[in-house]
Amino acid sequence: MEEEGLFRIAGSASKVRRMRMSFDACCLTLPTALEYRDPHVIAGALKMYLRELPEPLMTRSLYDEWMTAARSQTSQEARLQALKQVVDKLPQANYDNLQYLIKFLSALSRNQEVNRCHHRI
Template structure:
């Protein structure tokens, strides 16, 4: 969906929805990209996640769910740079008029990639690699490890992770159109949420982390049922049965990565 289409659709929305598109975002005029999550003012009305993330996700939920190859197609470098500048300077950001689906999706990934500490900090990445190796095929032990990992996340990281999982599950519910299944999303976001240092075994380690993220996506209901700030608000249509099919970690193969490149 291009910018023109976004403007046309936004003009038919209610005044409340238009306000969501044009709100000034940012707790105060200061740099937003590249700062620790703990530095953001937490707002309960936005699920304890940075307002800039909520702003972009709301836009993508409104205009991007039916967009083929969402998160796989790079946006306009010019638009991304300008939107980032406005967010960092605390200016009013109108994503409908100034952005497009691919640029906003790229900007969201950029925000996550530039966090000084990833959603899963380095020490937890190390724990993931030691705890989950050989355990993903044993469901009871895998679920125990996933719950332990969730409980180990810092509060700000946990809140943002819950919010992103809800959003990604919703994206996958439109996979018949956008081609972004849970498996594809795990491949795209695995390197963003789990940062693996360069090494001879980096590819193997990243594959394992992607498989762990896939388990979080497939078992979100069981894992987040006791989390008060997970805010799952999926409709029956958004949460179809096929999203909960258990896939082995072998499902995240090089073949799938190559298929993504042909979207």
């Protein structure tokens, strides 16, 4: 969480691929993951996982609803409520992954002064 440039600095491409292959083969255990030690490799594997999902995390079928919810509401509270309604339509696996990802990114942003992972609006 305190690694500067966590998602900007690339990890070793071969290690990211090996980690991903281990994950795909269901061989990635915590001790195996810790062997990589480089947080940039783990961040790279996460980015690769998200990029290579067969269906986007927030689903193609809900794209128009996401855009409508994000654009049409006048107040932030109404916008958040509209987005929550779309989130509730996600398949359970997508919902769970999104929930974990948001928790991780929230924790990462709490350390933004150290890790320089500033959010952009």
